[in-house]
Each structure stands twice: as C-alpha cells, then as structure tokens.
Amino acid sequence: MNNTTKRGFPLVWQRLLRNRMALIGLLLVMIWIVLAIAAPFITKYPPNEIRLEHKLLPPSADHWFGTDNFGRDLFSRIVYGGQVTVWTGFVSIGIAFMIGVPLGAIAGYFGGVVSNVIMRIMDTLLAFPSLILAMAIAASIGPGLIGALIAVGIVAIPEFARLMYGQTIVIKEKEYIEASRAIGVKHLSILRGHIFINAFPPLLVQVTLGLGSAVLITSSLSFIGLGVKPPTAEWGSMISYGRDYIISGEWWMTLFPGLAIATTILGFNLLGDGLRDALDSRR
Amino acid sequence: MFKKGSIFKFAATSLLLMSVVIAGCTNSANPKGNETAPSSTPAAGTENQPAKGSTITIAYSQGAGQTMDPHEAADLTSASYALALYDQLVTSATEEKDGKTVGRTDKVVPSLAKEWKVSDDGLTYTFTLEEKAKFQSGNPVNADAVVFSLKRLQSKGEGGSLYALSNIDSFTKVDDTTVEIKLSAPNPLLLKYLATFTFSIVDPSVVEGQADDYLTQHSGGSGPFSLEKWDPATEAVFVANKSYWKGAPQADKVIVKYIKEASNRELLLENGDVDVALDIPTKDVEKLRANKDLTISSESTNRIVYLGMNSNIKPFDNLKVREAINYMIPQEQLIHNVAYGQASPMTSSISSKSSAHTSEGNSFKFDPEKAKQLLKEAGYENGLSFDLVVSSATQDYEDIAVLLKSELEKIGVKLEIQKTAPAQYREIINKKEAAAFLGKYTSLVNDPSYHYGFLLATTGASNYAAYSNKDVDALLDSAKSITDEAKRVEIFQEVQKKITADAPWGYLYESNLIAGLRNEVKGYVFYPDEIIRFVTLSK
Numbered sequence: 109m110n111n112t113t114k115r116g117f118p119l120v121w122q123r124l125l126r127n128r129m130a131l132i133g134l135l136l137v138m139i140w141i142v143l144a145i146a147a148p149f150i151t152k153y154p155p156n157e158i159r160l161e162h163k164l165l166p167p168s169a170d171h172w173f174g175t176d177n178f179g180r181d182l183f184s185r186i187v188y189g190g191q192v193t194v195w196t197g198f199v200s201i202g203i204a205f206m207i208g209v210p211l212g213a214i215a216g217y218f219g220g221v222v223s224n225v226i227m228r229i230m231d232t233l234l235a236f237p238s239l240i241l242a243m244a245i246a247a248s249i250g251p252g253l254i255g256a257l258i259a260v261g262i263v264a265i266p267e268f269a270r271l272m273y274g275q276t277i278v279i280k281e282k283e284y285i286e287a288s289r290a291i292g293v294k295h296l297s298i299l300r301g302h303i304f305i306n307a308f309p310p311l312l313v314q315v316t317l318g319l320g321s322a323v324l325i326t327s328s329l330s331f332i333g334l335g336v337k338p339p340t341a342e343w344g345s346m347i348s349y350g351r352d353y354i355i356s357g358e359w360w361m362t363l364f365p366g367l368a369i370a371t372t373i374l375g376f377n378l379l380g381d382g383l384r385d386a387l388d389s390r391r
Numbered sequence: 392m393f394k395k396g397s398i399f400k401f402a403a404t405s406l407l408l409m410s411v412v413i414a415g416c417t418n419s420a421n422p423k424g425n426e427t428a429p430s431s432t433p434a435a436g437t438e439n440q441p442a443k444g445s446t447i448t449i450a451y452s453q454g455a456g457q458t459m460d461p462h463e464a465a466d467l468t469s470a471s472y473a474l475a476l477y478d479q480l481v482t483s484a485t486e487e488k489d490g491k492t493v494g495r496t497d498k499v500v501p502s503l504a505k506e507w508k509v510s511d512d513g514l515t516y517t518f519t520l521e522e523k524a525k526f527q528s529g530n531p532v533n534a535d536a537v538v539f540s541l542k543r544l545q546s547k548g549e550g551g552s553l554y555a556l557s558n559i560d561s562f563t564k565v566d567d568t569t570v571e572i573k574l575s576a577p578n579p580l581l582l583k584y585l586a587t588f589t590f591s592i593v594d595p596s597v598v599e600g601q602a603d604d605y606l607t608q609h610s611g612g613s614g615p616f617s618l619e620k621w622d623p624a625t626e627a628v629f630v631a632n633k634s635y636w637k638g639a640p641q642a643d644k645v646i647v648k649y650i651k652e653a654s655n656r657e658l659l660l661e662n663g664d665v666d667v668a669l670d671i672p673t674k675d676v677e678k679l680r681a682n683k684d685l686t687i688s689s690e691s692t693n694r695i696v697y698l699g700m701n702s703n704i705k706p707f708d709n710l711k712v713r714e715a716i717n718y719m720i721p722q723e724q725l726i727h728n729v730a731y732g733q734a735s736p737m738t739s740s741i742s743s744k745s746s747a748h749t750s751e752g753n754s755f756k757f758d759p760e761k762a763k764q765l766l767k768e769a770g771y772e773n774g775l776s777f778d779l780v781v782s783s784a785t786q787d788y789e790d791i792a793v794l795l796k797s798e799l800e801k802i803g804v805k806l807e808i809q810k811t812a813p814a815q816y817r818e819i820i821n822k823k824e825a826a827a828f829l830g831k832y833t834s835l836v837n838d839p840s841y842h843y844g845f846l847l848a849t850t851g852a853s854n855y856a857a858y859s860n861k862d863v864d865a866l867l868d869s870a871k872s873i874t875d876e877a878k879r880v881e882i883f884q885e886v887q888k889k890i891t892a893d894a895p896w897g898y899l900y901e902s903n904l905i906a907g908l909r910n911e912v913k914g915y916v917f918y919p920d921e922i923i924r925f926v927t928l929s930k
Contacts, residue, residue, distance in 0.1 A: 158794065160724060178728070178790075251811065338793055338810055339808070349786075352672060355658060356675050
C-alpha cells in the first residue's frame with residue numbers, strides 16, 4: 109500500500125503543476141509562508157515601533173504599504189501579521205485534524221452506538237454557523253490568541269470527522285481489509301496502516317481548504333476584538349483598526365491587510381481545488 | 392475555482408440573510424406603532440404634522456441600555472431624554488461668552504420653583520412653585536406632584552443613590568404652591584442636585600395606577616417635549632409640547648437616531664441626513680471643519696481620562712512604582728496623537744473646569760530617568776510587568792494603551808493590554824480586580840464634593856482604584872457641611888494635594904465634547920455635563 113502512495117506522488121505533483129490555477133494557489137501560499145518566516149530579514153522597521161512623526165503616511169518607497177496612526181510601518185505589520193496567520197492556521201487545523209480524524213475513523217470503523225454518539229455530536233457542531241460557534245467559544249475562553257486558536261480548531265473538527273467517517277465506511281468494506289482481519293491484524297493497525305493511508309488524499313485536500321477558512325475565521329475573530337491582544341500585528345485587527353480611517357482618506361490601512369487575507373484564502377482554495385483534481389484517481 | 396455548489400451556497404445564504412433582515416424590520420415596526428404618544432394629551436394630538444424643516448435629527452452613538460424614566464436614568468443619552476421630557480425645581484444657568492450661549496452647570500436658576508428660601512442653619516429649604524407651570528396633561532405642577540416625585544425617586548436605583556447623597560431628611564407640602572425640604576445636615580450642593588435630571592418632577596396623574604416601570608417607555612412630565620415613539624435599537628421620536636409653560640420649543644420634532652459607527656455618523660451629517668452628530672472622533676475634527684456646511688463644536692467638559700492603579704495589588708502597592716508610572720505618561724503625545732488636540736492636559740484629580748482645581752503639588756512630568764530611578768528605589772530595577780484593563784468601547788483607550796506600552800517598554804516595564812468588552816470591563820473594575828485600568832469620568836454635578844465622593848473617597852461607588860486615605864476621607868467629610876465657598880475651595884485644594892502625593896492615578900487628559908452640526912441648525916448650547924438640551928435647537 110505504502111508503495112502505491114509513494115509511486116503516486118510524482119504523478120500528483122506533475123498533475124498539480126500542469127493545472128495553472130493550482131500553480132497560482134501554490135505560489136500565493138508559498139509567498140506568504142516565505143514572507144512570514146523571513147519577516148525579520150525583509151522588514152526595515154519593527155512591527156510595533158511607534159514613530160509618531162511618521163504617522164498616516166501614504167505608501168512610498170520607504171514605507172511600501174504606508175504607515176498607521178502611530179507611524180508604524182504597515183508592510184512590517186502585514187508581514188509579521190502573516191506569522192500570526194500562518195501559525196494560527198496550521199495549529200488550529202492541526203488540532204482539528206488530530207481530533208477529527210481519529211473520531212471519524214472510530215465512528216466509521218466500529219459503527220453502532222459509538223458511531224451514532226460521535227457523529228450526532230459532530231452534527232450538532234455543524235449545525236451552528238462556523239463563525240458564530242467560533243465567536244461563542246472564543247468569547248467564553250476570553251480574548252487572546254490561544255482562545256482564537258482553540259475556537260477555530262474546534263469549529264473545524266466536524267469537517268474532518270465527517271470526511272474520515274465517510275472514507276472509513278467505504279474503505280472498511282474493501283477485500284484487503286477483510287483479508288487483514290481474517291489473518292488477525294489488530295484493529296489499530298488496520299486503522300493506521302490501511303484506512304488512514306487510503307483516506308489521506310481527500311484529507312489533504314480538506315486540510316488545504318480548512319487552512320483557508322481558518323485564516324478567514326481567525327481574522328474575523330480579531331476584527332471583532334476576540335483575537336490577538338493589541339498591539340500585536342494581525343490582519344483582521346488591522347482592518348478593524350483602519351476602518352475608522354477609510355472616510356478620512358487613509359485607505360491603505362484597510363486595503364493592504366484586506367488584500368493579504370484575500371490572497372491567502374484564494375491561495376489555499378485554489379491549491380485545495382487543484383489538489384483534489386490531481387489526487388482524483390479516476391482521471 | 393468557484394464550483395456550482397459554492398455559488399448556490401452563497402445565494403442561499405444571501406437569501407436567508409435577506410429574509411432575516413426583512414423579518415427583523417417587520418417585527419420591530421409593529422411595537423413602534425403601538426407605542427405612539429403615551430401621554431395622550433389633547434394638545435399632543437393636534438400637532439402630529441410638524442411644519443416642514445422644523446424636525447431636528449440627532450445621531451447618537453449609543454442606544455442600548457437606557458430608559459426614559461428620569462429617576463432611573465444613568466447614562467448621558469437617557470439624561471438628555473429626561474431633560475427634554477421633564478422639568479426640575481431649579482435648573483442650570485446659561486451665560487453669554489464670546490457671543491455664544493454656554494451652559495453653567497455650577498450655577499442654578501429658577502425653573503418649576505420660582506423662588507426659594509434657605510433657613511439660617513442651612514437645614515430648611517422652602518420652595519415656592521411657579522403657578523403657571525403645567526404638566527402636559529393640563530394639571531398644574533403643584534406641591535403634591537413634587538412630594539410624589541421625591542418619594543418615587545427614592546425607590547429607584549439611580550435616583551435613590553443620589554437622594555442618599557443629598558442629606559434630605561423630609562419633604563412636606565405646606566400649601567399647593569409651597570414645598571419644604573428639611574435636611575439632616577447642611578448640604579451646600581442641594582440646589583445643584585435638584586437641578587439634575589434625577590430630581591425631575593413627574594406627573595402623578597400619569598403614573599398612578601400604572602405598572603411601576605411605566606415611565607421606562609412613556610413620558611409624563613411638564614417638559615418641552617413628549618415621547619412619540621421609542622425603539623431602543625434604532626430611534627426615539629420626541630414631539631414638541633406646544634403649550635409648554637416656558638413657551639413652545641423651537642423645533643416641532645426631535646428625532647434621535649442611534650448610529651454606532653462613528654464613520655456612519657459623519658457620513659450622515661455630511662450628506663445632511665442628520666442635523667447633529669455626537670461623539671465625532673477627534674481625528675476627524677479638522678477634516679470636518681473644512682466642510683463649509685458644518686460647524687464643529689469642540690468644547691472642554693469636566694470629563695477626565697485617567698490611568699487607575701490599585702494600591703492593593705502588586706506592584707502598585709508601592710508608592711514609588713505609582714510615581715514612576717506618573718513620570719512616564721507622555722501627556723503631550725497623548726493629546727496630540729490620541730486626542731488630536733481636542734483635549735487639554737489633566738493636572739489634578741479633578742477637571743480644571745472645577746472652581747477648586749489646583750495643580751499645586753503636581754511635579755510629574757515626562758521623565759524616564761526619574762522613573763527608572765524610582766523603580767530602582769522600589770526594588771524593581773530589573774523591570775516589572777502588569778496588565779492594563781481597557782474597554783473596547785472607545786478606540787481612544789486602545790490608542791492610549793499602545794502609546795503607554797511603547798513608552799514603558801523603554802524603562803523595562805512590560806504592559807499587557809487587556810482589551811475587554813464594555814460589560815466585562817465594568818464588571819472587572821467594579822470588583823476592583825484590575826491592577827491598572829483606563830477610566831474616564833464626567834461629574835454630572837460639577838462640584839468637588841460630588842466628584843470625590845464617587846471617585847476617591849474610601850467608600851466611593853466609582854473608586855475603582857481602591858484608593859483609601861483617612862486624611863482625605865476626613866477632609867471630604869468636613870467639607871460636606873461647610874457652606875462658605877472660600878473655605879470649601881481651601882479644603883478641596885488640600886484634598887487634591889494629598890491625592891496627587893499618593894498618586895493613585897496617572898493623569899492623562901481632559902477630553903472635549905465634540906458635536907458636529909449642520910450650519911442651518913441654530914441654538915446649540917454646550918453644557919460641561921455633556922448632556923444635550925433639545926429645547927433650544929431649531930432649524
């Protein structure tokens with residue numbers, strides 16, 4: 109089984125690179141990840157450095173994205189904000205993956221009462237609009253990055269559980285699973301070695317798409333004040349901050365963080381769609 | 392990239408949202424219709440079609456959590472309603488200054504009471520009521536109504552607490568137009584208290600036989616306006632009392648709209664959709680002043696903005712730490728970059744609008760070296776860290792906090808900004824759990840006794856910094872029964888010196904009240920208590 113996946117990888121990669129949209133998505137995502145990692149090396153000014161004599165400057169060669177009402181360089185803040193975004197995205201989707209996938213696998217594999225209990229809980233979580241649920245969770249934990257992380261993670265759990273559940277039900281009926289069972293392979297090994305490996309491609313697509321929505325929900329939480337603490341740079345809170353300055357003409361305070369969010373989400377969605385097509389074995 | 396499914400999902404969500412919005416509209420439309428003109432006076436019925444152009448629309452920033460009941464009112468929005476719907480025995484004076492009429496909340500003039508006598512011992516006040524004063528129901532404002540109102544306000548939360556402060560022992564009807572108020576101890580502030588919206592006189596014939604909270608949503612007074620309809624989420628409509636005993640108000644109708652976003656209020660004002668917009672952000676004052684159609688009124692109030700430090704909580708138990716923080720407050724920067732010049736420096740624990748204000752004993756100025764030295768003496772040479780609780784209600788708080796944080800970092804003090812929702816913020820500071828917080832305060836009664844009684848007396852209801860100094864308490868107590876103004880000023884200056892020396896607060900600034908008006912609006916009068924009076928407005 110492992111061999112097929114490995115052999116399949118170059119094929120998937122090739123298909124992905126041939127898909128122009130997916131390539132754009134990959135590029136956007138890579139750009140933001142690289143910027144976030146290289147933040148200290150590519151920015152001229154620290155993100156929280158207040159230089160009041162430079163406040164509200166429009167974009168220029170010195171300040172590419174302009175400055176805010178404290179004279180903080182917006183380019184620095186957006187790049188450092190990217191760290192927060194990338195970090196929260198990966199951690200929260202990580203949480204969702206670690207919890208959702210095992211739950212879905214157990215429900216699908218064992219069925220019966222276990223499945224009913226787990227999946228009904230997941231349905232309950234799914235019944236709430238994700239932003240509303242995330243707001244409720246984040247508000248009860250209290251404002252701060254950790255609260256936002258957990259909230260976004262919990263909201264994404266049911267997506268993974270449902271996907272894994274569906275995959276498991278299909279895969280567990282396959283003959284090779286039946287054969288493994290017949291020769292006495294343990295449940296855990298079957299779940300890990302066969303079911304998870306075979307369900308991995310669609311899960312990967314879900315991770316990519318989930319990252320997009322995680323970025324959106326984190327930014328939304330920050331926008332309404334439930335995300336990072338000031339003065340930490342974060343895209344959603346930067347938009348919320350700049351909102352008061354739109355009508356007085358300082359458009360750059362909202363435009364650039366807005367573009368950052370838009371391109372990141374677009375990147376993850378394009379990449380996710382591209383991956384789905386590339387991983388589709390029927391092609 | 393956008394699959395059919397997601398387009399469908401988007402359309403479905405939009406439809407759902409639209410239907411919710413439409414449902415919301417129809418729902419809120421119904422109760423509005425039912426609440427029309429509660430005080431159904433014969434006069435109010437005939438004036439339902441105001442002449443064109445005589446409607447004044449005011450955009451307020453807040454709508455929720457208020458009441459129309461003058462005895463329950465606790466916020467500035469409700470206060471302006473109370474002053475529009477009711478009269479008080481006495482009221483704040485106005486004066487002509489630089490060709491403008493401005494309110495003087497520190498002086499009282501007759502209103503429902505045309506004159507009064509104070510006994511020599513200062514314990515008995517005898518008020519003679521104005522005979523021509525009439526409620527909107529047509530009933531005269533007589534001694535029974537005054538006695539009824541004083542009784543009623545005692546039973547209400549907000550009214551009750553001010554009543555408790557007033558030293559009133561008893562009040563009796565002498566004859567139809569005479570009321571006698573007896574005090575348990577002299578109170579130099581009594582007349583100022585009686586001029587507040589809390590001591591509004593309500594019409595017994597409207598209230599009697601109704602549920603206890605009837606006045607929360609209805610009006611029943613002698614004031615210049617009556618309530619036509621009120622939806623706490625969107626707007627309140629007031630119609631003029633044409634037979635107002637002081638003469639009909641200038642405007643036929645005043646509509647108060649609640650517009651939360653400052654930028655929306657500004658746009659509505661610029662487009663002429665509202666005539667007056669309150670709470671204009673300081674940063675936009677200059678821009679709006681450039682607009683020839685608008686007049687921006689920015690006047691200093693007795694609102695103070697301060698940094699409270701709780702001396703029961705480490706590290707602020709150490710006076711030297713509190714002093715060090717005081718040496719790190721960049722007042723100039725705050726005034727220029729947070730308040731955009733629409734503020735003045737705060738130099739004592741009371742606003743400079745107070746007649747007793749003194750900055751004597753305040754040697755704090757921005758001096759990082761001195762602050763570092765003090766921290767070293769306090770044993771914090773390796774720095775310290777604390778949480779600063781700020782409310783998310785105003786952007787200014789966050790801006791102040793960000794600036795303070797960056798300054799304090801330079802001397803090794805780490806400040807964590809705890810930005811919390813207004814309700815949470817109030818809960819935290821009410822329990823005196825915040826080590827440090829940003830607070831603001833506007834004394835409704837412009838007098839140091841009232842101000843300190845709430846803010847810095849040990850038992851003060853708004854003493855969120857848990858400040859306690861026995862000497863200060865004793866001085867405040869002694870001032871309560873002194874009527875000689877010069878002596879009182881002396882005592883309160885002593886109080887200010889002691890408080891500044893104890894440094895429970897960092898003094899930030901005194902902020903202006905900013906209102907934007909269209910040029911066609913006449914008769915806007917600014918009062919330092921920040922409450923808008925509708926009666927003089929016209930167009």
